[in-house]
Amino acid sequence: MLRRPSYALTQARSCDYIEQNSIYCSKCSLQDERKKPMPDHDEREAQILHAATAVILRQGYDKTTMSDIAEEAGVSRGTVYLYFKGKEELFEALLYWEWMQYSQVWLEAIESDPRGGTVGGFYRALFHAVSSRPLMASIMRRDRRVLGNYLRKPDNLVARIESGLTALDLIKALQAVGAVRQDLDPAVTAHLLETLSYGQLTIADFHSPDQFPPFPVVMEALADMMDRWLLPEDGGNSEAGKQVFRQIVVETKGRIEQMGLSHGQARDTKEVV
Numbered sequence: 001m002l003r004r005p006s007y008a009l010t011q012a013r014s015c016d017y018i019e020q021n022s023i024y025c026s027k028c029s030l031q032d033e034r035k036k037p038m039p040d041h042d043e044r045e046a047q048i049l050h051a052a053t054a055v056i057l058r059q060g061y062d063k064t065t066m067s068d069i070a071e072e073a074g075v076s077r078g079t080v081y082l083y084f085k086g087k088e089e090l091f092e093a094l095l096y097w098e099w100m101q102y103s104q105v106w107l108e109a110i111e112s113d114p115r116g117g118t119v120g121g122f123y124r125a126l127f128h129a130v131s132s133r134p135l136m137a138s139i140m141r142r143d144r145r146v147l148g149n150y151l152r153k154p155d156n157l158v159a160r161i162e163s164g165l166t167a168l169d170l171i172k173a174l175q176a177v178g179a180v181r182q183d184l185d186p187a188v189t190a191h192l193l194e195t196l197s198y199g200q201l202t203i204a205d206f207h208s209p210d211q212f213p214p215f216p217v218v219m220e221a222l223a224d225m226m227d228r229w230l231l232p233e234d235g236g237n238s239e240a241g242k243q244v245f246r247q248i249v250v251e252t253k254g255r256i257e258q259m260g261l262s263h264g265q266a267r268d269t270k271e272v273v
Contacts, residue, residue, distance in 0.1 A: 117241025120223035
């Protein structure tokens, strides 16, 4: 379940407040909405976020309106504004939510993989998590069709979230615990890994997916190639590698939660279905 957003429901109890603040101008629509049986607050918020995901993936952030999201969610526009002040606040709440869910899916894939503590396991889990979350795939590709002009915003949330751990930090941490060969230059290794992962995420922009081998086959081959290249001769310490990855998730979630709290948009880490 999601926690209440900063834009508290109690702030918009009267039609006068809503009209005075140019949030929603139809008293009748809001009054009609209040007459309906109200679902759990968090359930309704999740419903709106699910709807926003579908609409933004379909037509992009720039072309999406609050009315579009309301229609997709099956609620009035006034109801959407009770939860979010405007489209940008809603979208940033969606980004917080998406990163939290993605992190959880990624960690579960790491934990269930006997080889999850290797660099190959890291990227195998990453591609698995991204393949099940199309919005996250768009975020990682910096897909302008989906994210639009939001990416032009100074200090946008996508950039802030991704400003934490780098591939270079990852390689150094794994070398320190014996999960990556010590003789490799960490900066060069990190650059090559980023090139491989970004290429896998963006190749569909340049070639027809009809030409591609099955994604799970490619994913497994890429992970195997990484491990053959990066693992020490003794196979490395996979469990120590997993501990590095667990710490990455803890730190990433902590940073995202702190960002959310600073914007009054704290989110729970539980999966929303």
